[in-house]
Amino acid sequence: MSKKCPDAQTELEKAIEKIIDIFHQYSVRVGHFDTLTKMEMKLLIDKQLPNYMKNKIKPGEIDALFKDLDKNKDQQLSFGEFMGLISKVTIATHEHLHHCGEEEGHHHHQDEHHHH
16 A cells, blocks of 8 residues: 655644554554554553543543444444544643643633633
8 A cells, every 4th residue: 555645744734644643553453453442542542641531531431431432333433533532632732721821811712702
């Protein structure tokens, strides 16, 4: 299978490719090579998202999270379903960065209007 890689990637393109690479590092382990089982997802979260894990997900909540992400209920996560997790984590991290950066806390993206 020939893979055409772009010569010079932007920062965002590199970040996107990194997400795909990490998904594949875990998806190949058990069952179908391009989906995550619950065990693979748990391993990925433990190893790749330890800070998110500590702050957001209690150990018992992994099952519920997996069920929530597994939209077609086939007991595995496709890349698209996995992106639901990445989306949640990215949004939570974005909010967290604002809270860290602005202790007074008036800056929230929930507001459609930005007051400066």
